[in-house]
Structure formats: C-alpha cells, structure tokens
Amino acid sequence: MTASASGAKGIVYLVGAGPGDPELITLKAARLLREAEVVVYDRLVGPGILELIGPSAERIYVGKERANHIMRQAEINALLVRRGLRGQRVVRLKGGDPLIFGRGGEEIEALAEAGVPFEVVPGVTAAAGCAAATAIPLTHRDHARTLVLVTGHTKDGEPELNWQALCQPGQTIVFYMGHKALDRLCARLIEHGLPGALPAALVENGTLPSQRAIRATLATIAAEVERATLQGPALLIVGEVVAFADLAHVAAAAGALHHAQELR
Numbered sequence: 001m002t003a004s005a006s007g008a009k010g011i012v013y014l015v016g017a018g019p020g021d022p023e024l025i026t027l028k029a030a031r032l033l034r035e036a037e038v039v040v041y042d043r044l045v046g047p048g049i050l051e052l053i054g055p056s057a058e059r060i061y062v063g064k065e066r067a068n069h070i071m072r073q074a075e076i077n078a079l080l081v082r083r084g085l086r087g088q089r090v091v092r093l094k095g096g097d098p099l100i101f102g103r104g105g106e107e108i109e110a111l112a113e114a115g116v117p118f119e120v121v122p123g124v125t126a127a128a129g130c131a132a133a134t135a136i137p138l139t140h141r142d143h144a145r146t147l148v149l150v151t152g153h154t155k156d157g158e159p160e161l162n163w164q165a166l167c168q169p170g171q172t173i174v175f176y177m178g179h180k181a182l183d184r185l186c187a188r189l190i191e192h193g194l195p196g197a198l199p200a201a202l203v204e205n206g207t208l209p210s211q212r213a214i215r216a217t218l219a220t221i222a223a224e225v226e227r228a229t230l231q232g233p234a235l236l237i238v239g240e241v242v243a244f245a246d247l248a249h250v251a252a253a254a255g256a257l258h259h260a261q262e263l264r
Contacts, residue, residue, distance in 0.1 A: 010088040012080050012111055014098040016123015017041075019133075021207040022048035024124050032121065033057075036091040038083050040076070044095030044233060046208065073103055077110035084116035097125040101151050101176045125149075127174040130206030130235045134213045134245050138172050143240040146171040152178025152185055152236065163192040172239035179204075179234040183222040189238065190218055199242035205232040215245055 013032050018024040033039065033052040041050065043063030053059065060079070062071040071079070083090045098104035098120060111118045127149055131138045138147050148166060152159060152175035159181070166173055167189055178185050182202070190196050196219030204212045210232065216224045218238060225234075 009115075009117055010084040010086060010090060011117045011119065012084045012090045012092055012107075013119050013121055014092045014094065014104050014107060015121040016097040016102075016125075017045045017049050017093050017095050018124040019096055019126045019129025019207045020044075020046045020205065021129070022046060022052070024129060024207060025049055025052070026121065026123065029121050029123065032091050033093070035089065037088045038090045039093055040079065040083075040090065041093040042095055045093050049093075073106060077107055080107055081110055081114040081116055084111065084118075085114065094123070095126070096129075097123045100125045100127075100149065126176060126206060126233075126235050127237075130203040131174075131237065133207045133211060134201060134203055136201065136237055136245050137241050138174070138237075140241050140244075144170055144172040148173050150175050150178075152176060152181055161188075163188050167192040167194045170240075172237065172241050175236040175238070177233075178236045179225075179230065182225055182236065185236065186218050186222050194218060194238070196220075198238060199240060200236065200238045201242045201245060202230065202234050202236050204230045204234040206235060213245070215242060 015029045015032055016026075017029065030052050034054045036054060036057045038058045038060065039053050040060045040062055062076050062079070080090060080092055092098070092107060094102045094104065096102060099122070104120065108118060108120070127138065139145065146168065148171060150161060150166065150173060175185060179202070186200070196217060198218045199215065200218045200221045201213055201215045202221060202225050212228070212230065214221065214224050214228055214230070
C-alpha cells in the first residue's frame with residue numbers, strides 16, 4: 001500500500017547533491033534517492049548522481065539557467081507541497097548544499113506553512129568542493145581567519161553588497177555565480193581597498209573531469225578568464241590562500257617523478 005493510499009502524509013527531503021563528483025554525495029542522500037517516489041532536481045546535478053535514483057521513481061526537472069527558468073520558484077514550492085500532501089516520498093535534489101544559495105529556505109517556508117513534513121540533508125557546498133579540488137585551504141591561521149560566502153548573481157550584473165566588510169585583511173571571499181559579473185566584482189573589491197596583486201582563482205565545473213581552474217590576481221583574472229572562454233558554472237575564490245594552489249602542482253610533479261622512478 002502506498003503512502004497516499006493509506007492516507008498518511010508524505011515527506012519532502014531537501015537533499016544536497018554536492019559539487020558534482022558523485023562520490024562526494026552523502027550515504028544518506030544516496031539512500032534517499034534509491035527510496036524516493038519522486039525526485040525533483042536542478043540543472044547543476046550531474047548525471048552520475050542521477051544514476052543513483054531508483055528505477056521506479058518519477059523524475060521532474062526544474063532546472064534554472066540565467067534568464068531561462070523551466071519552472072519558477074513559486075511553482076517549485078507549490079509542486080513540493082502538492083506531492084507531499086498527496087502522501088508521496090519526495091526528494092528535492094539540489095547541487096551543493098540545499099541551504100547555501102540554493103533557495104532551500106524558501107521551500108522550507110512553503111512546506112512548513114502547508115504542514116508538509118520535511119527534512120534537510122546537507123551536501124558538500126561548491127566552495128568546499130572547488131577549494132579541495134584545487135588544494136586551496138579556505139581558512140588558514142596565518143592567512144585567513146575569516147571566510148565569507150557571497151552570491152555574485154544579480155539581475156543587473158552587480159549585487160548589492162557591503163563592499164567595505166568584504167575588503168578586510170586576512171579574509172577569504174568566495175563568490176558563487178560570479179562568472180558573468182567577474183570584471184565588476186573584481187573592480188569593486190579593488191576600489192574598496194583590496195590590493196590588485198591579491199591572488200584569485202576561478203574554478204569551472206569543480207570536482208568534475210571537465211574541471212578547469214584559472215589562477216591570477218584580482219587585477220588580472222577577469223582578462224584571463226575572458227581569454228579562456230569558460231562556459232560552465234564557475235566559482236571565484238579571492239584571498240592569500242589561493243597561492244597554496246601552487247603547492248598542489250609541486251606535489252603532483254613530485255608524485256609523477258616518484259612514480260616514474262618506481263617504474264625503472
């Protein structure tokens with residue numbers, strides 16, 4: 001007997017899919033995907049993660065792209081409420097973490113108001129995933145005692161932010177969805193006191209085989225990215241800690257040399 005047939009209420013799980021690599025999804029998230037009756041998923045959820053969905057589950061794509069929304073947020077909220085009230089076991093699958101720039105808070109409000117049970121299952125957020133994939137420590141007791149996560153997305157190309165608070169020494173700033181406004185973001189940071197020579201990195205398709213990372217300075221990274229013609233979702237990391245990515249290349253080279261010596 002299904003939940004709806006028994007008259008029981010359904011439940012909606014807001015699940016973080018992580019930054020892209022399917023091996024970074026949590027065990028709980030993987031189990032819920034196998035058990036779900038309905039999976040409502042976003043554009044930034046990779047195909048490897050979608051393969052974890054049970055064969056009998058209904059899949060509903062609600063992805064959003066810039067100026068092209070398959071389904072608006074109010075419609076997504078209504079869909080989750082409707083399926084929950086129908087008594088179904090629903091997974092709302094989001095890239096990264098559902099409560100970090102994922103509009104999960106709005107969905108929680110709608111579910112709570114309608115009396116639909118819900119649970120949040122966290123995921124590895126893009127900042128942590130992209131930083132790990134490029135060996136950039138987001139915090140460091142000598143270089144970054146503060147970490148700030150910021151959205152770089154806005155309708156007119158430049159977000160309304162407390163620039164003075166962002167431009168503090170010993171701080172790492174991570175901009176989500178900042179690719180399109182990269183030149184403006186960097187210009188504002190320099191204008192409000194950050195040195196143009198401060199290391200910066202833009203990571204595209206972080207943790208995936210197609211990952212690309214461009215490292216430069218705050219003053220030069222916009223031009224470097226323009227020449228590279230990046231297309232995928234990207235994340236900007238600004239701060240002294242970005243320089244640690246150089247150590248990853250040293251370690252990789254040392255590892256390759258060691259492997260070559262072992263083969264002799």
